[in-house]
Amino acid sequence: MEEQKGSGDFDANEDDLYEHHRFVAGPGQVPLRVDKFLMNFVENATRNKIQQAAKDGSVFVNDIPVKSNYKVKPNDVVRVLFAYPPYENLLTPENIPLDIVYEDDVLLVVNKPAGMVVHPGHGNYSGTLINALIYHFDNLPNNSSDRPGLVHRIDKDTSGLLVIAKTEEAMTHLSRQFFNKTSRREYVALVWGNIEEEEGTIEGNIGRHPKNRLQNTVFEGDDAEKGKPAITHYKVLERLGYVTLVSCRLETGRTHQIRVHMKYIGHTLFNDERYGGEKILKGTTFTKYKQFVENCFKILPRQALHARTLGFEHPITGESMHFESTIPDDIQQCVERWSNYAKNQLDQK
Incomplete structure (x- = not known):
């Protein structure tokens, strides 16, 4: 405050x-x-x-x-x-470089780096994606929360793709697609533990955690009404011993949805400090293993989550648009370390 x-x-x-x-x-x-x-x-x-x-x-x-x-x-x-x-209403244009994947007269798709906040808010009034957008583009339309150009958002320490509207018509059309769940979003996540099933669906109403105001949580049974419906589809990409690389496809877009849902099924995101993933949740008690994991945390000093693909219908042409973003180096290096570790464990058996 x-x-x-x-x-x-x-x-x-x-x-x-x-x-x-x-x-x-x-x-x-x-x-x-x-x-x-x-x-x-x-x-x-x-x-x-x-x-x-x-x-x-x-x-x-x-x-x-x-x-x-x-x-x-x-x-x-x-x-x-x-x-x-509110300070977040006092938007200041800032000359921050943007990684623009695609642009035309009515929209653009950007690849957001980890560490960049999407819009100004409490404690983050500069250096955000919106500060960059209003520097590079004039007269962006406001969304329902008066945020210029923003159709959807991803967390500060999540990297990946976002679509930005440049006209009122595009904002309305794209926002409707996200509301109606016709947009397509796929994330790549590294999670703790070996997920038993090859693929599955997580359903659980998500709302603010009653005791930790910085977290969201899943509400069940009689408490379900305290949260909003949320659906995540996941698929195993690679098993790496004590961690698993998964693809997550969002059907809804709740705050922290993948982070909350994966924790809910016992597979917290690797190095997700807010949800306890910065602790060693699986593995051995050997000192060498502890050092290995801590080195992985240093390579990847954030939650292991990347918005890899984004699909939607073009608001003017009706064309089906599809974009893909390469997994960033920090996640890639961490996955490679775990892959080598898992192979070494097998070789020793």
């Missing part, structure tokens, strides 16, 4: 304020203080900052300012409003 400007009680009219955060409590929400509720949703927010914001009249529930001890109930609309616009 950004630092609150000014101090003391805040009595600005709601019409003069800018919305920074908005959350709707789920139907199963148990009564919870609003400061604790916001702690679960706003990245990097401290309890003190939230309580100060409430004291200043910046925390609203159902359009009414509330104090920190207000108990959030099912279906409450919780908003944080400040007298200045």
Whole structure:
């Protein structure tokens, strides 16, 4: 949560304020203080900052300012409003090189490197893909979240392909394809453990983790309504002993979907720190093995996930478009190390 400007009680009219955060409590929400509720949703927010914001009249529930001890109930609309616009709305063009795979008058396909955030957000207000896009292209259409050109997104430390709309018509057409699940997206992931089946489908509603606000999780049974439906199809590409290289095809596009679904079936992504994959989850206790894995972590200092293929219908011509991106060196080198390790293990048997 950004630092609150000014101090003391805040009595600005709601019409003069800018919305920074908005959350709707789920139907199963148990009564919870609003400061604790916001702690679960706003990245990097401290309890003190939230309580100060409430004291200043910046925390609203159902359009009414509330104090920190207000108990959030099912279906409450919780908003944080400040007298200045969110930093992510103050977009600054930046001369950042783009790896453009394809471009025409209405769209482009870019290959995003790992480490680049797609759009500005809390803690990342510069150096993003959108900062680069608005430098290189004028008058990009806004999506439903007022983000120029953006049809879909991938995580900061995931590499790979994204389609960008250059016109309103392309934005509408492409967004509809993603909504209707007619776009085609395939990722390559290195995961912990030897997946038993050659291929399979993971279905599980995904929502924000109730205890760790930086994670999402799968909700089952009576709790399923706390998440949104998500479907991932996977296929084994290569078995490498204690890890497996898989292809994942998305039918839906939930935040962290592959990372959450693979963890859900017991195969966390290799070196996915947010979901526990930076620990040695499979293998032996030998010191040499531990050193080998730590060297792999150094070669690949991020989750092993790459958006390899992207397919969609061209919004103007109706042509079926298909793009493929080479697996980056960091993932490739890590896979080769594991491949050599697995072969050596077999040779010793």
